[in-house]
Amino acid sequence: MRVENSFIPVEGVGETTERRLWEQGITHWEDFDPDAVGETTAQRIQSFIDEGRRHLDSDNAAFFGQTFPSAEQWRLFETFRENACFFDIETTGLDQHRNDVTTVSARIGGETETLVQGRDLHADALSDLFGDADLLVTFNGKRFDVPFLEANFDVSLAEKPHLDLMYPCRRLDLTGGLKTIEQEIGIERERPDISGKEAVDLWYQYERGDESALETLVSYNREDVENLEPLTERVNERLERTVLPDTTTI
Known part of the structure; x- marks a missing residue:
């Protein structure tokens, strides 16, 4: 749609x-x-x-982000998917004012980029990363990822239309975390699943000199992002079937 x-x-x-x-x-x-x-x-x-x-x-996606009801932001995806930015962050904890962002992965135009704290993760890099995006796509990003980035860096993402998949998933009775929903609708992962606590531990292992721990963390972060695209496609397909009359095709 x-x-x-x-x-x-x-x-x-x-x-x-x-x-x-x-x-x-x-x-x-x-x-x-x-x-x-x-x-x-x-x-x-x-x-x-x-x-x-x-x-x-x-190509003013912001107009539609402002005019479409929040529950209907999923309808923007097909129109603006070419410049949709799927992104996810890892942190050292859950408090945006006390904890740090460790990695940010974003996928746009079929390419995934990861920024790492202490290397290339800073406000200018984030502005470049999100600058060309017409639509932000996350899972629980409105409550977690965006507030974390805005609290830790001098960036504002409020003007970007934002499709947070957690809410349309709930509308389809798909509940739980991202990995649970992926399993339920048949999206597979190539890399081992890692808990939030393990992701934090991997960062501290890296700070103690274990480069392989960072490689694992980045790999985990990137797969979260890369799985958001097929999840968005499947959620949109299901929602379209729920809202359209049985005899209607678009």
Whole structure:
């Protein structure tokens, strides 16, 4: 599903009205028929479509991040996936004000990059890493990764649309941590699973001179990121099936 299939950002258009439009064959902005709704709602929808087209032409993902309800941010993925940035961090603990970020891995355009504390992890590098991203994709990143980065570095990610997969997963009754959900929907890992405590221990082992511990930590961090992309695809497919009427295809 692309943003052009959606009418739910419009004031006065909820799930019921949007579904009714889809059932009438109005599944894309190009299909919109003002006679399908009341005059005021039709004017609002047309205004949104006109403005939305302008922002699409200028690749302004932020507009859609601001106008789409938080529960519907998953709909941005197909439109902006080319410049979506999947990312994950490792830390020395759970307190953003007392603990440090140790590694940051990000995947954009099919390439994964990892920044490491004490080597190349700093505010300028993070700004470069996220600068070209149209959409941020994380698992529990709104509560953990983003606040940690903003507290530890002079960066702000608030202006970026952010798809936190934990919430659409819950909508699909996929609960638990990232690894649990991966197993449930059939995403395999090549590397051994590591607990949060073990990830912290690996960092301290590296600080004591064990380079192999850092290699393991980075490998673990990178696989978290690389598995976010297929997870996003599968979650989107399932959500699309739940919201669309049975006879509707987009």
